[in-house]
Amino acid sequence: MGRLALLVCLCRCVAVVSGQTTSYASSAPSTPPDVISLSVTHRSETTLTLQWATSNSTYSYKLSYDGRVEDISASQEDSLITHTVSSLSPGTEYTFILYTVFEGRNSTGVSITNYTTPSRVDNISVTGRNETALILQWNKVNNKNYSYMLKYSVNTTYINVSGGGDVVTHTVSGLSPGTEYTFSLYTVFKDVKSSEFTFTNVTTPSRVDNISVTGRNETALILQWNKVNSNNYSYMLKYSVNTTYINVSGGGDVVTHTVSGLSPGTEYTFSLYTVFKDVKSSEFTFTNVTTPSRVDNISVTGRNETALILQWNKVNNKNYSYMLKYSVNTTYINVSGGGDVVTHTVSGLSPGTEYTFSLYTVFKDVKSSEFTFTNVTTPSRVDNISVTGRNETALILQWNKVNNNNYNYTLKYSGNTTYINVSGGGDVVTHTVSGLSPGTEYTFSLYTVFKDVKSSEFTFTNVTTPSRVDNISVTGRNETALILQWNKVNNNNYSYMLKYSVNTTYINVSGGGDVVTHTVSCLSPGTEYTFSLYTVFKDVESSEFTFTNVTIPAIVSGLRCEYASGGYGLTLVWDPPIGVRTAVQVILGDKRFIQLEESLFIGELQPTQWYTMTVTALSGAVLSAPVSVSCQTDPRGVIAGVLSFLLVLTLCIGIFIWYRKSKLPGVLSKFKSSTKDKVSSYTYSPIPIQTxxxxxxxxxxxxxxxxxxxxxxxxxxxxxxxxxxxxxxxxxxxxxxxxxxxxxxxxxxxxxxxxxxxxxxxxxxxxxxxxxxxxxxxxxxxxxxxxxxxxxxxxxxxxxxxxxxxxxxxxxxxxxxxxxxxxxxxxxxxxxxxxxxxxxxxxxxxxxxxxxxxxxxxxxxxxxxxxxxxxxxxxxxxxxxxxxxxxxxxxxxxxxxxxxxxxxxxxxxxxxxxxxxxxxxxxxxxxxxxxxxxxxxxxxxxxxxxxxxxxxxxxxxxxxxxxxxxxxxxxxxxxxxxxxxxxxxxxxxxxxxxxxxxxxxxxx
CATH class of the missing domain: 3.90.190.10 (Protein tyrosine phosphatase superfamily)
Structure with missing residues (x-):
C-alpha cells in the first residue's frame, strides 16, 4: 500500500507539472477557481452592489469585509451573479474578498476596494458678503475632511479640506454686485459625489459713487446722484437721527432728493445706502452744509492811522468764519474760542480814509447774504525820531512831517506836556528838549494831532550823556596786571568801557559802595599802556578820560657767567626779556652798570674769585624784582701759566736728551709728522675772498x-x-x-x-x-x-x-x-x-x-x-x-x-x-x-x-x-x-x- 500511495502521488505531480488535468476516482476534491470580472455596479450612502461572472453553477460564495462574512448562494441559471451589501456607512472605503466555495473548499479569493456615496451637506449659511463675493460656511459632513464641489452659473469649484475643525469656510469671489445666485454643493469622496444641496443668495449691491448738492438755502439741501447700475434700486438716507427710504421707479438715470427742515449754517453728515432684496450696499458718506445767517450789526471799537477794530456778535453764537471785502481787498476771518463776540482788526489802511465794507458769514466755504457798512481811519503817527545831538542836559529831536503836512504835535515826558505847532516849508521838524539831568534815561510820547484827533502814541526812550570819570589811581601792579580805581560817576552803577592797545573791556558795576576797582590782566611785563576810560549808560559813552601807566618788568632770567680776559674779567649773560625792558641794571659791590643788550662784560677782576651780582630789569622808572647770581672768575689763567712753563721746560730737556743719543733726527721727524697730521685733521684756516x-x-x-x-x-x-x-x-x-x-x-x-x-x-x-x-x-x-x-x-x-x-x-x-x-x-x-x-x-x-x-x-x-x-x-x-x-x-x-x-x-x-x-x-x-x-x-x-x-x-x-x-x-x-x-x-x-x-x- 505504501508503494501504491507513492505511485499515485508521483502521478499527480507529473500531471500538475505537465499542465494536464487527470481525474482519479480515488483522489480528494480540488480548490475551486476564483471568480472573474468582479465589479461594483451600484452604490448609495449605505449600500454597494457587487457583480461577477461564474463558470459553474454549482459553486457557492463567501464574502468577507469589515470583519464580517456573508455566504452567498447562486441560482443554477445565472452566469452573472449580483449581490448588494447593505448597512454600510456613507462615504466610507471598503475592501471586499470574494471566495468561490466548492465541496467545503475555498478558492484563494478575489479582492476589490470601493466606496459608498458620501452624505450631502445639510445646511449652508452666508457669513459675509460684499459686492463681488459671498463667504459660505457649513459643517463638515460626518466631521471628515471630504472634498466638495460647488456649482453656480457656469462655474464649478473644487474645495479641498484639510486640518482640524469641524467647519468649512469658502469664499466665492468674482461675482457681480447686487445679483442673486443659485448654488449647488456636493460632498466628494474618492471622486464619488453626494446628492445635490441647492441654495440661493445675493451679493451686496454697489454703493452710490458720487453725490452733488445742486441747491441750498438756510434750511434745505437738494441732493442728486446717478442710479446705481441704472437699476431702480431703493435707497436709504441717514443723517442726524433721521432715516429716509427713497423708492425709485420710472425712467431716467438720475435720482434727485430734497432734504428739508434743516438748521442754518450747520454741517450735516449723510450716509446713503443702495438696497437690493433687503441687502444694503456699503455706506457712502458725505458732508455738506446749509447756508449760514448773515451778521445783523457791526460797531467800530478802536482805530489808528492804518487800522480799524471791528466788532459784531457771532452769528447763532457759533464760531463761523467771515469774509470781509473793502476796496480791492478780501480778508477771511477765522473765529475760535469762547465768547459770543467777534473782534477783527482791519490793517494796512491809509490814514484818514473812508472805507465801505461788505461782511459775509462763511461756513464750510458757503457765504451768507451781504452786510454793508462804512467807517474812517485816524491820522498817521510819527514813524521815526532821531536824536541829532545830545549833551549832559539836553536832547535835540528830529522827525519827518507826517504825510508832509503841517500837523501839530504833542510831546509828553516825565509829567511834562509840550504842544508843538508847525508851519512853513520844509519836511522836517526839529525840537530841543532842555533842562534834563546827566546820564538819565527819559521816555517820550509823541502824538500827531489833526482836527483834535490824536494819532496813536509814538513812544521812544533816550538818554543824556553821562558825566565822565574825573580821576583814576593805580592801587597795585605786577608783571602782567594793573589794579585801577576810581569813584563811581554820580554815585550810580554805570558801566564803563576801557580801551588799551587793541583791547576793549566792558566793566559792569553793581552793588554798594562808591568806588570802582578793576584789574587789567594778561598784560605784557614792563610795557607802558595808554588807557582811555569812558562812562557808559545805555550804550552812550561819556567824553574820554585818558591816562598812561607801566607794568612791572619781568625779572631777569637765565643768568649765567662765562669766563673772560684770562680770569681778570667775566661776561654775565641773561635771556631775552618776556615783554619789554628798556635796560638791565647790574650791581657789583659799589659798581652799577646799565646794559641794553643780553650780556655784560665786567673787567678789572681777580682770577679764581667769587663775585655776587644783583640784576634788575628796568622799564622806564619801574624796576623788576632783583635777582642775585654768584660767579667765579676763570682759575685757568694762573694754572695755565705754570703748566705752560713746565711743559716747555720738559719738552726742551727731552729734545736735548734725544739729540745727545743721536736719535733726534728720526724722532723729531716722526713728531713733526704726527703734529702735521693732527693740525691738518682738526685745524682749518679761513680762506680769503680773493683766493x-x-x-x-x-x-x-x-x-x-x-x-x-x-x-x-x-x-x-x-x-x-x-x-x-x-x-x-x-x-x-x-x-x-x-x-x-x-x-x-x-x-x-x-x-x-x-x-x-x-x-x-x-x-x-x-x-x-x-x-x-x-x-x-x-x-x-x-x-x-x-x-x-x-x-x-x-x-x-x-x-x-x-x-x-x-x-x-x-x-x-x-x-x-x-x-x-x-x-x-x-x-x-x-x-x-x-x-x-x-x-x-x-x-x-x-x-x-x-x-x-x-x-x-x-x-x-x-x-x-x-x-x-x-x-x-x-x-x-x-x-x-x-x-x-x-x-x-x-x-x-x-x-x-x-x-x-x-x-x-x-x-x-x-x-x-x-x-x-x-x-x-x-x-x-x-x-x-x-x-x-x-x-x-x-x-x-x-x-x-x-x-x-x-x-x-x-x-x-x-x-x-x-x-x-x-x-x-x-x-x-x-x-x-x-x-x-x-x-x-x-x-x-x-x-x-x-x-x-x-x-x-x-x-x-
Whole structure:
C-alpha cells in the first residue's frame, strides 16, 4: 500500500507539472477557481452592489469585509451573479474578498476596494458678503475632511479640506454686485459625489459713487446722484437721527432728493445706502452744509492811522468764519474760542480814509447774504525820531512831517506836556528838549494831532550823556596786571568801557559802595599802556578820560657767567626779556652798570674769585624784582701759566736728551709728522675772498677729490661725546632716528614741572657767528608724541623764529608731524595755545605767523615760521639762489629782534638740511665781516655740538657752491653750478657719504 500511495502521488505531480488535468476516482476534491470580472455596479450612502461572472453553477460564495462574512448562494441559471451589501456607512472605503466555495473548499479569493456615496451637506449659511463675493460656511459632513464641489452659473469649484475643525469656510469671489445666485454643493469622496444641496443668495449691491448738492438755502439741501447700475434700486438716507427710504421707479438715470427742515449754517453728515432684496450696499458718506445767517450789526471799537477794530456778535453764537471785502481787498476771518463776540482788526489802511465794507458769514466755504457798512481811519503817527545831538542836559529831536503836512504835535515826558505847532516849508521838524539831568534815561510820547484827533502814541526812550570819570589811581601792579580805581560817576552803577592797545573791556558795576576797582590782566611785563576810560549808560559813552601807566618788568632770567680776559674779567649773560625792558641794571659791590643788550662784560677782576651780582630789569622808572647770581672768575689763567712753563721746560730737556743719543733726527721727524697730521685733521684756516675761487677749483679737480678728502676728515669729529639722556628707555621713543642722538654737553633741557616729568627733547644749542653759544637750536622734526614738547621748548627758550626745511611728507614717507593748526582755528598743545594769524606762500617757501599763548599766565608770544618747501630729500636744492634768498629773509628778521631767544631750525633728523642752513647763515656773516670763510672749520665746530651736522658730501659741496655764487655775478652762477653738479652721481658714490645714507636712513 505504501508503494501504491507513492505511485499515485508521483502521478499527480507529473500531471500538475505537465499542465494536464487527470481525474482519479480515488483522489480528494480540488480548490475551486476564483471568480472573474468582479465589479461594483451600484452604490448609495449605505449600500454597494457587487457583480461577477461564474463558470459553474454549482459553486457557492463567501464574502468577507469589515470583519464580517456573508455566504452567498447562486441560482443554477445565472452566469452573472449580483449581490448588494447593505448597512454600510456613507462615504466610507471598503475592501471586499470574494471566495468561490466548492465541496467545503475555498478558492484563494478575489479582492476589490470601493466606496459608498458620501452624505450631502445639510445646511449652508452666508457669513459675509460684499459686492463681488459671498463667504459660505457649513459643517463638515460626518466631521471628515471630504472634498466638495460647488456649482453656480457656469462655474464649478473644487474645495479641498484639510486640518482640524469641524467647519468649512469658502469664499466665492468674482461675482457681480447686487445679483442673486443659485448654488449647488456636493460632498466628494474618492471622486464619488453626494446628492445635490441647492441654495440661493445675493451679493451686496454697489454703493452710490458720487453725490452733488445742486441747491441750498438756510434750511434745505437738494441732493442728486446717478442710479446705481441704472437699476431702480431703493435707497436709504441717514443723517442726524433721521432715516429716509427713497423708492425709485420710472425712467431716467438720475435720482434727485430734497432734504428739508434743516438748521442754518450747520454741517450735516449723510450716509446713503443702495438696497437690493433687503441687502444694503456699503455706506457712502458725505458732508455738506446749509447756508449760514448773515451778521445783523457791526460797531467800530478802536482805530489808528492804518487800522480799524471791528466788532459784531457771532452769528447763532457759533464760531463761523467771515469774509470781509473793502476796496480791492478780501480778508477771511477765522473765529475760535469762547465768547459770543467777534473782534477783527482791519490793517494796512491809509490814514484818514473812508472805507465801505461788505461782511459775509462763511461756513464750510458757503457765504451768507451781504452786510454793508462804512467807517474812517485816524491820522498817521510819527514813524521815526532821531536824536541829532545830545549833551549832559539836553536832547535835540528830529522827525519827518507826517504825510508832509503841517500837523501839530504833542510831546509828553516825565509829567511834562509840550504842544508843538508847525508851519512853513520844509519836511522836517526839529525840537530841543532842555533842562534834563546827566546820564538819565527819559521816555517820550509823541502824538500827531489833526482836527483834535490824536494819532496813536509814538513812544521812544533816550538818554543824556553821562558825566565822565574825573580821576583814576593805580592801587597795585605786577608783571602782567594793573589794579585801577576810581569813584563811581554820580554815585550810580554805570558801566564803563576801557580801551588799551587793541583791547576793549566792558566793566559792569553793581552793588554798594562808591568806588570802582578793576584789574587789567594778561598784560605784557614792563610795557607802558595808554588807557582811555569812558562812562557808559545805555550804550552812550561819556567824553574820554585818558591816562598812561607801566607794568612791572619781568625779572631777569637765565643768568649765567662765562669766563673772560684770562680770569681778570667775566661776561654775565641773561635771556631775552618776556615783554619789554628798556635796560638791565647790574650791581657789583659799589659798581652799577646799565646794559641794553643780553650780556655784560665786567673787567678789572681777580682770577679764581667769587663775585655776587644783583640784576634788575628796568622799564622806564619801574624796576623788576632783583635777582642775585654768584660767579667765579676763570682759575685757568694762573694754572695755565705754570703748566705752560713746565711743559716747555720738559719738552726742551727731552729734545736735548734725544739729540745727545743721536736719535733726534728720526724722532723729531716722526713728531713733526704726527703734529702735521693732527693740525691738518682738526685745524682749518679761513680762506680769503680773493683766493676762494682758486681753492674751490682746486677742491673740484679729479671729480671733487678735494671735497671728498676734507669731508672724510670731519667724519669722526665729536663722536666720542656722551648722549646719556637720549639712551634712557623713556626717551628712546622721542628720537626719530637711532643714530641721531643729542650730545649731553649741548642738549636743550626742558623745565621739569613734576617728579615724573622729563627734561629731554632731541635738540642741541648751536654757536652763532658772533660767539653766542645759543644763537640757534638744531632740532629733529617733531614726532606725534613730541609736538607739545617742541612748543614748550619754543616757549621756554623765548624763540621767535622757527625755520622748517622739510615737508611733512616726502616720497610717501612721513618726515615730520604737522605741529601747527591746519587752519585759523586755534589748537592747544599742552599748556600752550597756537593760533595761525597769517600765511603767505612764495614759490619755494611759505611764511606763517603764529601767536603762542600760555593758558596759565595769559602771556603771548609771536613766532614767525619760515618753511622752505623746495629742498628734496637726500639731496640739495636745484639752485643756490632760492636758499640764499631764503636765508637773507631769516637773517633780516633775526637782526630786527636782537633780544629774542635762539632761532629753532629743524628738518626731519635735524642734522643734514638743518646743518647746511645754519652753516650758510654763519659763513655768509663771516664773508661779509671778515672777507673770508672757513667752511671746514664751521662744520667742525657744529659737529662738536650735534652729530652729523651737514650730513652728506653733496650738502658740503653745496655750501661751497653757495659761497661761490655769492661772490660772482648772477649770470655766471648757473653755469658754474651745472659744472660742479654734473658729476653728482660721483659725489654720492663717495664711500663715507654712501655709508652714512644707508646706515642712518636719515638724510635730510
Amino acid at each position: 676762494f675761487p682758486e681753492h674751490f677749483n682746486s677742491m673740484s679737480c679729479d671729480e671733487n677729490q678735494g671735497f671728498c678728502r676734507e669731508y672724510e676728515d670731519l667724519s669722526a669729529v665729536g663722536t666720542e661725546q656722551s648722549h646719556t639722556a637720549a639712551d634712557l628707555p623713556d626717551n628712546k621713543k622721542k628720537n626719530r632716528f637711532i643714530n641721531v642722538l643729542p650730545y649731553e654737553s649741548s642738549r636743550v633741557k626742558l623745565s621739569v614741572e613734576s617728579a615724573t616729568a622729563s627734561d629731554y627733547i632731541n635738540a642741541n644749542y648751536m654757536h652763532g657767528y658772533n660767539g653766542n653759544l645759543k644763537q640757534y637750536i638744531a632740532a629733529q622734526g617733531p614726532l606725534p608724541c613730541t609736538v607739545s614738547d617742541f612748543w614748550r621748548m619754543v616757549w621756554e627758550q623765548k624763540s621767535q623764529i622757527i625755520v622748517m626745511l622739510t615737508n611733512c611728507t616726502e616720497n610717501g614717507r612721513i618726515k615730520c608731524e604737522q605741529y601747527w593748526p591746519l587752519d585759523y582755528t586755534p589748537c592747544v598743545y599742552g599748556n600752550l595755545q597756537v593760533t595761525v594769524t597769517s600765511e603767505h606762500k612764495e614759490t619755494s617757501w611759505t611764511l606763517r605767523e603764529f601767536v603762542v599763548r600760555n593758558k596759565s599766565t595769559c602771556e603771548e608770544q609771536t613766532v614767525t615760521h619760515f618753511h622752505f618747501t623746495a629742498w628734496p630729500d637726500h639731496g640739495v636744492p636745484r639752485a643756490t639762489h632760492d636758499l640764499i634768498q631764503f636765508r637773507g629773509v631769516i637773517r633780516q628778521h633775526m637782526e630786527s629782534f636782537p633780544f629774542m631767544g635762539p632761532t629753532v631750525v629743524h628738518c626731519s633728523a635735524g642734522v643734514g638740511r638743518t646743518g647746511t642752513l645754519i652753516a650758510l647763515d654763519i659763513l655768509l656773516q663771516q664773508l661779509e665781516k671778515e672777507a673770508a670763510v672757513n667752511i671746514a672749520g664751521c662744520v667742525h665746530r657744529m659737529r662738536l655740538s650735534r652729530p652729523l651736522m651737514v650730513q652728506t658730501e653733496a650738502q658740503y659741496v653745496f655750501l661751497h657752491q653757495c659761497i661761490m655764487d655769492s661772490l660772482r655775478p648772477k649770470q655766471d652762477s648757473q653755469q658754474v653750478q651745472d659744472s660742479i653738479y654734473e658729476n653728482s652721481d660721483m659725489i654720492y658714490a663717495n664711500a663715507l657719504a654712501l655709508s652714512q645714507v644707508k646706515s642712518a636712513s636719515t638724510a635730510d
